[in-house]
Amino acid sequence: MLRVERVYKRFGGVTAVRNCSLDVEAGSITGLIGPNGAGKTTLFNVIAGRYKPDSGRVFFKDEAIDGLSPHQIFQRRLYRTFQITREFSQMTVLENLMIMPAGQLGETIWNTWLRPGAVRSQENEIKQRALAVLDFVELADLQDTYAGSLSGGQKKLLEIARSLMAEPEMVLLDEPGAGVNPTLMKKLVDNIRRLRDERGITFLLIEHNMDLIMELCNPIIVMSEGTKLAQGPPEAIRGNEKVLEAYLGGQYR
Ligand SMILES: Nc1ncnc2c1ncn2[C@@H]1O[C@H](COP(=O)(O)OP(=O)(O)O)[C@@H](O)[C@H]1O
Ligand SMILES: [Mg+2]
Incomplete structure:
Protein backbone atom coordinates (compact mmCIF):
# COMPACT_ATOMS: atom_id res chain seq x y z
CA MET A 1 0.00 0.00 0.00
CA LEU A 2 2.87 2.32 0.85
CA ARG A 3 6.36 2.14 -0.60
CA VAL A 4 9.30 4.30 0.43
CA GLU A 5 12.23 4.08 -2.00
CA ARG A 6 15.75 5.26 -1.20
CA VAL A 7 14.57 8.41 0.56
CA TYR A 8 17.04 11.01 1.84
CA LYS A 9 16.14 14.01 3.97
CA ARG A 10 18.79 16.37 5.30
CA PHE A 11 18.57 19.34 7.65
CA GLY A 12 21.73 21.39 7.11
CA GLY A 13 24.53 19.04 8.10
CA VAL A 14 22.23 16.43 9.64
CA THR A 15 21.02 13.57 7.47
CA ALA A 16 17.84 12.62 9.30
CA VAL A 17 16.73 10.00 6.75
CA ARG A 18 19.39 8.19 4.75
CA ASN A 19 18.73 5.87 1.82
CA CYS A 20 15.61 4.56 3.52
CA SER A 21 13.43 2.00 1.75
CA LEU A 22 10.45 0.20 3.21
CA ASP A 23 7.05 -1.24 2.34
CA VAL A 24 3.80 -1.32 4.25
CA GLU A 25 1.34 -4.07 3.27
CA ALA A 26 -2.34 -3.24 2.87
CA GLY A 27 -4.31 -4.32 5.93
CA SER A 28 -1.27 -4.52 8.21
CA ILE A 29 -0.61 -2.78 11.48
CA THR A 30 3.07 -2.07 10.93
CA GLY A 31 5.22 -0.78 13.78
CA LEU A 32 8.12 1.62 13.28
CA ILE A 33 10.61 1.64 16.12
CA GLY A 34 14.17 2.79 16.67
CA PRO A 35 16.30 4.83 19.05
CA ASN A 36 15.74 8.57 19.50
CA GLY A 37 16.97 10.50 16.52
CA ALA A 38 16.69 7.51 14.17
CA GLY A 39 14.62 9.58 11.75
CA LYS A 40 11.17 8.09 12.37
CA THR A 41 9.25 11.34 12.72
CA THR A 42 11.10 12.88 9.79
CA LEU A 43 10.15 9.91 7.64
CA PHE A 44 6.50 10.35 8.69
CA ASN A 45 6.71 13.98 7.70
CA VAL A 46 8.13 13.03 4.31
CA ILE A 47 5.36 10.45 3.76
CA ALA A 48 2.62 12.88 4.83
CA GLY A 49 3.97 15.65 2.57
CA ARG A 50 5.22 18.05 5.21
CA TYR A 51 8.76 17.66 3.87
CA LYS A 52 9.85 16.95 0.34
CA PRO A 53 12.52 14.26 0.25
CA ASP A 54 15.90 15.50 -1.02
CA SER A 55 15.88 12.39 -3.16
CA GLY A 56 14.03 9.11 -3.36
CA ARG A 57 10.37 8.40 -3.90
CA VAL A 58 7.22 7.63 -1.97
CA PHE A 59 4.35 5.64 -3.52
CA PHE A 60 0.87 5.22 -2.11
CA LYS A 61 -1.27 2.63 -3.89
CA ASP A 62 1.25 2.65 -6.75
CA GLU A 63 0.97 6.39 -7.25
CA ALA A 64 3.93 8.69 -6.52
CA ILE A 65 3.03 11.08 -3.71
CA ASP A 66 6.42 12.64 -2.95
CA GLY A 67 6.23 16.33 -3.77
CA LEU A 68 2.45 16.49 -3.20
CA SER A 69 1.13 18.85 -0.53
CA PRO A 70 -0.17 17.47 2.78
CA HIS A 71 -3.66 18.34 1.61
CA GLN A 72 -3.28 16.44 -1.66
CA ILE A 73 -1.99 13.41 0.24
CA PHE A 74 -4.86 13.69 2.69
CA GLN A 75 -7.27 13.67 -0.27
CA ARG A 76 -5.76 10.37 -1.37
CA ARG A 77 -6.91 8.99 2.01
CA LEU A 78 -3.50 8.74 3.61
CA TYR A 79 -3.89 10.50 6.90
CA ARG A 80 -1.50 11.50 9.63
CA THR A 81 -2.90 12.18 13.10
CA PHE A 82 -2.08 15.44 14.81
CA GLN A 83 -1.91 16.37 18.44
CA ILE A 84 -4.90 18.27 19.76
CA THR A 85 -3.52 21.82 19.63
CA ARG A 86 -4.64 24.72 21.79
CA GLU A 87 -7.09 25.89 19.18
CA PHE A 88 -8.85 22.53 19.18
CA SER A 89 -8.72 22.27 22.98
CA GLN A 90 -11.22 25.11 23.14
CA MET A 91 -13.73 23.18 21.08
CA THR A 92 -15.86 20.31 22.29
CA VAL A 93 -15.13 16.73 21.33
CA LEU A 94 -18.04 16.76 18.86
CA GLU A 95 -16.94 20.06 17.32
CA ASN A 96 -13.45 18.65 16.83
CA LEU A 97 -14.97 16.00 14.60
CA MET A 98 -17.50 18.24 12.88
CA ILE A 99 -14.77 20.47 11.44
CA MET A 100 -12.84 17.54 10.02
CA PRO A 101 -14.18 16.61 6.57
CA ALA A 102 -12.18 18.36 3.88
CA GLY A 103 -14.16 20.11 1.19
CA GLN A 104 -17.53 19.76 2.85
CA LEU A 105 -20.32 21.60 1.08
CA GLY A 106 -20.74 24.25 3.76
CA GLU A 107 -17.18 25.43 3.32
CA THR A 108 -17.71 27.16 0.02
CA ILE A 109 -19.77 30.28 -0.10
CA TRP A 110 -21.18 29.22 -3.46
CA ASN A 111 -22.89 26.23 -2.04
CA THR A 112 -24.20 28.12 0.94
CA TRP A 113 -25.61 30.76 -1.31
CA LEU A 114 -26.97 28.51 -4.03
CA ARG A 115 -28.14 25.52 -2.05
CA PRO A 116 -28.76 26.37 1.61
CA GLY A 117 -30.96 23.30 2.03
CA ALA A 118 -28.21 21.00 0.76
CA VAL A 119 -25.71 22.54 3.18
CA ARG A 120 -27.99 22.10 6.15
CA SER A 121 -28.66 18.49 5.35
CA GLN A 122 -24.97 17.80 4.83
CA GLU A 123 -24.19 19.36 8.19
CA ASN A 124 -26.69 17.00 9.69
CA GLU A 125 -25.11 14.10 7.86
CA ILE A 126 -21.68 15.10 9.18
CA LYS A 127 -23.05 15.28 12.70
CA GLN A 128 -24.50 11.77 12.37
CA ARG A 129 -21.16 10.52 11.11
CA ALA A 130 -19.34 12.26 13.97
CA LEU A 131 -21.65 10.66 16.52
CA ALA A 132 -21.12 7.24 14.94
CA VAL A 133 -17.35 7.71 15.08
CA LEU A 134 -17.54 8.80 18.74
CA ASP A 135 -19.62 5.73 19.48
CA PHE A 136 -17.01 3.58 17.79
CA VAL A 137 -14.14 4.93 19.92
CA GLU A 138 -16.39 5.07 23.00
CA LEU A 139 -16.15 8.81 23.45
CA ALA A 140 -19.86 9.51 22.86
CA ASP A 141 -20.47 10.32 26.52
CA LEU A 142 -17.85 13.07 26.27
CA GLN A 143 -19.17 14.71 23.09
CA ASP A 144 -19.86 18.05 24.81
CA THR A 145 -16.64 18.09 26.85
CA TYR A 146 -13.93 20.54 25.83
CA ALA A 147 -11.11 18.62 24.18
CA GLY A 148 -8.63 20.44 26.41
CA SER A 149 -10.01 18.79 29.52
CA LEU A 150 -9.67 15.21 28.23
CA SER A 151 -7.02 12.90 29.69
CA GLY A 152 -3.93 12.08 27.63
CA GLY A 153 -5.39 8.78 26.50
CA GLN A 154 -8.77 10.25 25.63
CA LYS A 155 -6.99 12.87 23.52
CA LYS A 156 -5.26 10.09 21.60
CA LEU A 157 -8.63 8.45 20.96
CA LEU A 158 -9.95 11.80 19.78
CA GLU A 159 -6.99 12.17 17.41
CA ILE A 160 -7.84 8.80 15.91
CA ALA A 161 -11.54 9.68 15.82
CA ARG A 162 -10.72 12.84 13.88
CA SER A 163 -8.79 10.83 11.33
CA LEU A 164 -11.81 8.52 10.94
CA ALA A 178 2.58 8.40 24.85
CA GLY A 179 1.18 9.44 28.23
CA VAL A 180 -1.65 6.92 28.10
CA ASN A 181 -2.60 4.92 31.20
CA PRO A 182 -2.82 1.10 30.96
CA THR A 183 -6.65 0.97 30.86
CA LEU A 184 -6.89 3.41 28.00
CA MET A 185 -3.91 1.78 26.34
CA LYS A 186 -5.90 -1.41 26.10
CA LYS A 187 -8.80 0.49 24.57
CA LEU A 188 -6.45 2.16 22.11
CA VAL A 189 -4.99 -1.19 21.06
CA ASP A 190 -8.48 -2.69 20.69
CA ASN A 191 -9.66 0.26 18.64
CA ILE A 192 -6.74 0.18 16.26
CA ARG A 193 -7.18 -3.55 15.78
CA ARG A 194 -10.94 -3.19 15.20
CA LEU A 195 -10.37 -0.44 12.66
CA ARG A 196 -8.05 -2.71 10.76
CA ASP A 197 -10.34 -5.76 11.05
CA GLU A 198 -13.70 -4.07 10.50
CA ARG A 199 -12.80 -1.14 8.26
CA GLY A 200 -9.70 -2.47 6.57
CA ILE A 201 -7.63 0.55 7.56
CA THR A 202 -3.86 0.08 7.26
CA PHE A 203 -1.72 1.49 10.08
CA LEU A 204 1.89 2.56 10.36
CA LEU A 205 2.71 3.58 13.88
CA ILE A 206 5.74 4.91 15.71
CA GLU A 207 5.79 3.90 19.33
CA HIS A 208 8.26 3.68 22.19
CA ASN A 209 6.10 1.44 24.35
CA MET A 210 7.48 -2.00 23.50
CA ASP A 211 4.56 -3.85 25.09
CA LEU A 212 2.16 -2.02 22.81
CA ILE A 213 4.34 -2.58 19.74
CA MET A 214 4.88 -6.27 20.42
CA GLU A 215 1.20 -6.90 21.09
CA LEU A 216 -0.26 -4.90 18.23
CA CYS A 217 2.19 -4.73 15.34
CA ASN A 218 3.25 -7.19 12.69
CA PRO A 219 5.60 -6.65 11.05
CA ILE A 220 7.86 -4.35 13.00
CA ILE A 221 10.34 -2.19 11.12
CA VAL A 222 13.40 -0.95 12.96
CA MET A 223 15.07 2.30 11.93
CA SER A 224 18.52 3.35 13.01
CA GLU A 225 20.62 6.29 11.80
CA GLY A 226 18.07 7.24 9.18
CA THR A 227 17.59 3.90 7.50
CA LYS A 228 15.85 0.55 7.88
CA LEU A 229 17.92 -1.78 10.01
CA ALA A 230 15.58 -4.75 10.30
CA GLN A 231 12.05 -5.92 9.65
CA GLY A 232 10.15 -8.93 10.93
CA PRO A 233 7.49 -10.33 13.23
CA PRO A 234 7.70 -9.35 16.92
CA GLU A 235 9.49 -12.54 18.00
CA ALA A 236 12.24 -12.09 15.41
CA ILE A 237 12.74 -8.42 16.27
CA ARG A 238 12.88 -9.15 19.98
CA GLY A 239 15.76 -11.57 19.46
CA ASN A 240 17.61 -9.54 16.82
CA GLU A 241 21.18 -8.69 17.91
CA LYS A 242 21.54 -5.76 15.50
CA VAL A 243 18.41 -4.18 16.94
CA LEU A 244 19.60 -4.53 20.52
CA GLU A 245 22.94 -3.04 19.55
CA ALA A 246 21.29 -0.05 17.85
CA TYR A 247 19.31 0.72 20.98
CA LEU A 248 22.27 0.33 23.32
CA GLY A 249 24.52 2.28 20.97
CA GLY A 250 22.00 5.10 20.84
CA GLN A 251 21.71 5.15 24.59
CA TYR A 252 25.40 5.27 25.45
CA ARG A 253 26.74 7.34 22.58
N1 LIG B 1 13.33 20.27 11.56
C1 LIG B 1 14.55 19.80 11.85
N2 LIG B 1 15.65 20.57 11.72
C2 LIG B 1 16.88 20.10 12.01
N3 LIG B 1 17.13 18.84 12.41
C3 LIG B 1 16.08 18.01 12.55
C4 LIG B 1 14.73 18.44 12.29
N4 LIG B 1 13.90 17.41 12.50
C5 LIG B 1 14.68 16.38 12.89
N5 LIG B 1 15.99 16.75 12.92
C6 LIG B 1 17.12 15.87 13.26
O1 LIG B 1 17.00 14.70 12.47
C7 LIG B 1 17.34 13.55 13.23
C8 LIG B 1 16.15 12.60 13.24
O2 LIG B 1 15.11 13.16 14.04
P1 LIG B 1 13.66 12.52 14.16
O3 LIG B 1 13.14 12.25 12.81
O4 LIG B 1 12.86 13.39 15.05
O5 LIG B 1 13.99 11.14 14.89
P2 LIG B 1 13.03 10.18 15.76
O6 LIG B 1 11.62 10.56 15.51
O7 LIG B 1 13.38 8.81 15.29
O8 LIG B 1 13.43 10.39 17.18
C9 LIG B 1 17.75 14.05 14.61
O9 LIG B 1 19.15 14.17 14.62
C10 LIG B 1 17.08 15.39 14.71
O10 LIG B 1 17.79 16.25 15.55
MG1 LIG C 1 10.03 11.11 16.81
Whole structure:
Protein backbone atom coordinates (compact mmCIF):
# COMPACT_ATOMS: atom_id res chain seq x y z
CA MET A 1 0.00 0.00 0.00
CA LEU A 2 2.87 2.32 0.85
CA ARG A 3 6.36 2.14 -0.60
CA VAL A 4 9.30 4.30 0.43
CA GLU A 5 12.23 4.08 -2.00
CA ARG A 6 15.75 5.26 -1.20
CA VAL A 7 14.57 8.41 0.56
CA TYR A 8 17.04 11.01 1.84
CA LYS A 9 16.14 14.01 3.97
CA ARG A 10 18.79 16.37 5.30
CA PHE A 11 18.57 19.34 7.65
CA GLY A 12 21.73 21.39 7.11
CA GLY A 13 24.53 19.04 8.10
CA VAL A 14 22.23 16.43 9.64
CA THR A 15 21.02 13.57 7.47
CA ALA A 16 17.84 12.62 9.30
CA VAL A 17 16.73 10.00 6.75
CA ARG A 18 19.39 8.19 4.75
CA ASN A 19 18.73 5.87 1.82
CA CYS A 20 15.61 4.56 3.52
CA SER A 21 13.43 2.00 1.75
CA LEU A 22 10.45 0.20 3.21
CA ASP A 23 7.05 -1.24 2.34
CA VAL A 24 3.80 -1.32 4.25
CA GLU A 25 1.34 -4.07 3.27
CA ALA A 26 -2.34 -3.24 2.87
CA GLY A 27 -4.31 -4.32 5.93
CA SER A 28 -1.27 -4.52 8.21
CA ILE A 29 -0.61 -2.78 11.48
CA THR A 30 3.07 -2.07 10.93
CA GLY A 31 5.22 -0.78 13.78
CA LEU A 32 8.12 1.62 13.28
CA ILE A 33 10.61 1.64 16.12
CA GLY A 34 14.17 2.79 16.67
CA PRO A 35 16.30 4.83 19.05
CA ASN A 36 15.74 8.57 19.50
CA GLY A 37 16.97 10.50 16.52
CA ALA A 38 16.69 7.51 14.17
CA GLY A 39 14.62 9.58 11.75
CA LYS A 40 11.17 8.09 12.37
CA THR A 41 9.25 11.34 12.72
CA THR A 42 11.10 12.88 9.79
CA LEU A 43 10.15 9.91 7.64
CA PHE A 44 6.50 10.35 8.69
CA ASN A 45 6.71 13.98 7.70
CA VAL A 46 8.13 13.03 4.31
CA ILE A 47 5.36 10.45 3.76
CA ALA A 48 2.62 12.88 4.83
CA GLY A 49 3.97 15.65 2.57
CA ARG A 50 5.22 18.05 5.21
CA TYR A 51 8.76 17.66 3.87
CA LYS A 52 9.85 16.95 0.34
CA PRO A 53 12.52 14.26 0.25
CA ASP A 54 15.90 15.50 -1.02
CA SER A 55 15.88 12.39 -3.16
CA GLY A 56 14.03 9.11 -3.36
CA ARG A 57 10.37 8.40 -3.90
CA VAL A 58 7.22 7.63 -1.97
CA PHE A 59 4.35 5.64 -3.52
CA PHE A 60 0.87 5.22 -2.11
CA LYS A 61 -1.27 2.63 -3.89
CA ASP A 62 1.25 2.65 -6.75
CA GLU A 63 0.97 6.39 -7.25
CA ALA A 64 3.93 8.69 -6.52
CA ILE A 65 3.03 11.08 -3.71
CA ASP A 66 6.42 12.64 -2.95
CA GLY A 67 6.23 16.33 -3.77
CA LEU A 68 2.45 16.49 -3.20
CA SER A 69 1.13 18.85 -0.53
CA PRO A 70 -0.17 17.47 2.78
CA HIS A 71 -3.66 18.34 1.61
CA GLN A 72 -3.28 16.44 -1.66
CA ILE A 73 -1.99 13.41 0.24
CA PHE A 74 -4.86 13.69 2.69
CA GLN A 75 -7.27 13.67 -0.27
CA ARG A 76 -5.76 10.37 -1.37
CA ARG A 77 -6.91 8.99 2.01
CA LEU A 78 -3.50 8.74 3.61
CA TYR A 79 -3.89 10.50 6.90
CA ARG A 80 -1.50 11.50 9.63
CA THR A 81 -2.90 12.18 13.10
CA PHE A 82 -2.08 15.44 14.81
CA GLN A 83 -1.91 16.37 18.44
CA ILE A 84 -4.90 18.27 19.76
CA THR A 85 -3.52 21.82 19.63
CA ARG A 86 -4.64 24.72 21.79
CA GLU A 87 -7.09 25.89 19.18
CA PHE A 88 -8.85 22.53 19.18
CA SER A 89 -8.72 22.27 22.98
CA GLN A 90 -11.22 25.11 23.14
CA MET A 91 -13.73 23.18 21.08
CA THR A 92 -15.86 20.31 22.29
CA VAL A 93 -15.13 16.73 21.33
CA LEU A 94 -18.04 16.76 18.86
CA GLU A 95 -16.94 20.06 17.32
CA ASN A 96 -13.45 18.65 16.83
CA LEU A 97 -14.97 16.00 14.60
CA MET A 98 -17.50 18.24 12.88
CA ILE A 99 -14.77 20.47 11.44
CA MET A 100 -12.84 17.54 10.02
CA PRO A 101 -14.18 16.61 6.57
CA ALA A 102 -12.18 18.36 3.88
CA GLY A 103 -14.16 20.11 1.19
CA GLN A 104 -17.53 19.76 2.85
CA LEU A 105 -20.32 21.60 1.08
CA GLY A 106 -20.74 24.25 3.76
CA GLU A 107 -17.18 25.43 3.32
CA THR A 108 -17.71 27.16 0.02
CA ILE A 109 -19.77 30.28 -0.10
CA TRP A 110 -21.18 29.22 -3.46
CA ASN A 111 -22.89 26.23 -2.04
CA THR A 112 -24.20 28.12 0.94
CA TRP A 113 -25.61 30.76 -1.31
CA LEU A 114 -26.97 28.51 -4.03
CA ARG A 115 -28.14 25.52 -2.05
CA PRO A 116 -28.76 26.37 1.61
CA GLY A 117 -30.96 23.30 2.03
CA ALA A 118 -28.21 21.00 0.76
CA VAL A 119 -25.71 22.54 3.18
CA ARG A 120 -27.99 22.10 6.15
CA SER A 121 -28.66 18.49 5.35
CA GLN A 122 -24.97 17.80 4.83
CA GLU A 123 -24.19 19.36 8.19
CA ASN A 124 -26.69 17.00 9.69
CA GLU A 125 -25.11 14.10 7.86
CA ILE A 126 -21.68 15.10 9.18
CA LYS A 127 -23.05 15.28 12.70
CA GLN A 128 -24.50 11.77 12.37
CA ARG A 129 -21.16 10.52 11.11
CA ALA A 130 -19.34 12.26 13.97
CA LEU A 131 -21.65 10.66 16.52
CA ALA A 132 -21.12 7.24 14.94
CA VAL A 133 -17.35 7.71 15.08
CA LEU A 134 -17.54 8.80 18.74
CA ASP A 135 -19.62 5.73 19.48
CA PHE A 136 -17.01 3.58 17.79
CA VAL A 137 -14.14 4.93 19.92
CA GLU A 138 -16.39 5.07 23.00
CA LEU A 139 -16.15 8.81 23.45
CA ALA A 140 -19.86 9.51 22.86
CA ASP A 141 -20.47 10.32 26.52
CA LEU A 142 -17.85 13.07 26.27
CA GLN A 143 -19.17 14.71 23.09
CA ASP A 144 -19.86 18.05 24.81
CA THR A 145 -16.64 18.09 26.85
CA TYR A 146 -13.93 20.54 25.83
CA ALA A 147 -11.11 18.62 24.18
CA GLY A 148 -8.63 20.44 26.41
CA SER A 149 -10.01 18.79 29.52
CA LEU A 150 -9.67 15.21 28.23
CA SER A 151 -7.02 12.90 29.69
CA GLY A 152 -3.93 12.08 27.63
CA GLY A 153 -5.39 8.78 26.50
CA GLN A 154 -8.77 10.25 25.63
CA LYS A 155 -6.99 12.87 23.52
CA LYS A 156 -5.26 10.09 21.60
CA LEU A 157 -8.63 8.45 20.96
CA LEU A 158 -9.95 11.80 19.78
CA GLU A 159 -6.99 12.17 17.41
CA ILE A 160 -7.84 8.80 15.91
CA ALA A 161 -11.54 9.68 15.82
CA ARG A 162 -10.72 12.84 13.88
CA SER A 163 -8.79 10.83 11.33
CA LEU A 164 -11.81 8.52 10.94
CA MET A 165 -14.00 11.42 9.88
CA ALA A 166 -11.81 11.67 6.81
CA GLU A 167 -12.44 7.99 5.98
CA PRO A 168 -8.77 7.15 5.59
CA GLU A 169 -7.40 4.05 3.93
CA MET A 170 -4.14 4.38 5.82
CA VAL A 171 -3.31 6.17 9.06
CA LEU A 172 0.11 7.22 10.35
CA LEU A 173 0.22 7.39 14.15
CA ASP A 174 3.17 9.02 15.92
CA GLU A 175 3.41 7.63 19.46
CA PRO A 176 -0.25 6.88 20.13
CA GLY A 177 0.68 5.39 23.50
CA ALA A 178 2.58 8.40 24.85
CA GLY A 179 1.18 9.44 28.23
CA VAL A 180 -1.65 6.92 28.10
CA ASN A 181 -2.60 4.92 31.20
CA PRO A 182 -2.82 1.10 30.96
CA THR A 183 -6.65 0.97 30.86
CA LEU A 184 -6.89 3.41 28.00
CA MET A 185 -3.91 1.78 26.34
CA LYS A 186 -5.90 -1.41 26.10
CA LYS A 187 -8.80 0.49 24.57
CA LEU A 188 -6.45 2.16 22.11
CA VAL A 189 -4.99 -1.19 21.06
CA ASP A 190 -8.48 -2.69 20.69
CA ASN A 191 -9.66 0.26 18.64
CA ILE A 192 -6.74 0.18 16.26
CA ARG A 193 -7.18 -3.55 15.78
CA ARG A 194 -10.94 -3.19 15.20
CA LEU A 195 -10.37 -0.44 12.66
CA ARG A 196 -8.05 -2.71 10.76
CA ASP A 197 -10.34 -5.76 11.05
CA GLU A 198 -13.70 -4.07 10.50
CA ARG A 199 -12.80 -1.14 8.26
CA GLY A 200 -9.70 -2.47 6.57
CA ILE A 201 -7.63 0.55 7.56
CA THR A 202 -3.86 0.08 7.26
CA PHE A 203 -1.72 1.49 10.08
CA LEU A 204 1.89 2.56 10.36
CA LEU A 205 2.71 3.58 13.88
CA ILE A 206 5.74 4.91 15.71
CA GLU A 207 5.79 3.90 19.33
CA HIS A 208 8.26 3.68 22.19
CA ASN A 209 6.10 1.44 24.35
CA MET A 210 7.48 -2.00 23.50
CA ASP A 211 4.56 -3.85 25.09
CA LEU A 212 2.16 -2.02 22.81
CA ILE A 213 4.34 -2.58 19.74
CA MET A 214 4.88 -6.27 20.42
CA GLU A 215 1.20 -6.90 21.09
CA LEU A 216 -0.26 -4.90 18.23
CA CYS A 217 2.19 -4.73 15.34
CA ASN A 218 3.25 -7.19 12.69
CA PRO A 219 5.60 -6.65 11.05
CA ILE A 220 7.86 -4.35 13.00
CA ILE A 221 10.34 -2.19 11.12
CA VAL A 222 13.40 -0.95 12.96
CA MET A 223 15.07 2.30 11.93
CA SER A 224 18.52 3.35 13.01
CA GLU A 225 20.62 6.29 11.80
CA GLY A 226 18.07 7.24 9.18
CA THR A 227 17.59 3.90 7.50
CA LYS A 228 15.85 0.55 7.88
CA LEU A 229 17.92 -1.78 10.01
CA ALA A 230 15.58 -4.75 10.30
CA GLN A 231 12.05 -5.92 9.65
CA GLY A 232 10.15 -8.93 10.93
CA PRO A 233 7.49 -10.33 13.23
CA PRO A 234 7.70 -9.35 16.92
CA GLU A 235 9.49 -12.54 18.00
CA ALA A 236 12.24 -12.09 15.41
CA ILE A 237 12.74 -8.42 16.27
CA ARG A 238 12.88 -9.15 19.98
CA GLY A 239 15.76 -11.57 19.46
CA ASN A 240 17.61 -9.54 16.82
CA GLU A 241 21.18 -8.69 17.91
CA LYS A 242 21.54 -5.76 15.50
CA VAL A 243 18.41 -4.18 16.94
CA LEU A 244 19.60 -4.53 20.52
CA GLU A 245 22.94 -3.04 19.55
CA ALA A 246 21.29 -0.05 17.85
CA TYR A 247 19.31 0.72 20.98
CA LEU A 248 22.27 0.33 23.32
CA GLY A 249 24.52 2.28 20.97
CA GLY A 250 22.00 5.10 20.84
CA GLN A 251 21.71 5.15 24.59
CA TYR A 252 25.40 5.27 25.45
CA ARG A 253 26.74 7.34 22.58
N1 LIG B 1 13.33 20.27 11.56
C1 LIG B 1 14.55 19.80 11.85
N2 LIG B 1 15.65 20.57 11.72
C2 LIG B 1 16.88 20.10 12.01
N3 LIG B 1 17.13 18.84 12.41
C3 LIG B 1 16.08 18.01 12.55
C4 LIG B 1 14.73 18.44 12.29
N4 LIG B 1 13.90 17.41 12.50
C5 LIG B 1 14.68 16.38 12.89
N5 LIG B 1 15.99 16.75 12.92
C6 LIG B 1 17.12 15.87 13.26
O1 LIG B 1 17.00 14.70 12.47
C7 LIG B 1 17.34 13.55 13.23
C8 LIG B 1 16.15 12.60 13.24
O2 LIG B 1 15.11 13.16 14.04
P1 LIG B 1 13.66 12.52 14.16
O3 LIG B 1 13.14 12.25 12.81
O4 LIG B 1 12.86 13.39 15.05
O5 LIG B 1 13.99 11.14 14.89
P2 LIG B 1 13.03 10.18 15.76
O6 LIG B 1 11.62 10.56 15.51
O7 LIG B 1 13.38 8.81 15.29
O8 LIG B 1 13.43 10.39 17.18
C9 LIG B 1 17.75 14.05 14.61
O9 LIG B 1 19.15 14.17 14.62
C10 LIG B 1 17.08 15.39 14.71
O10 LIG B 1 17.79 16.25 15.55
MG1 LIG C 1 10.03 11.11 16.81
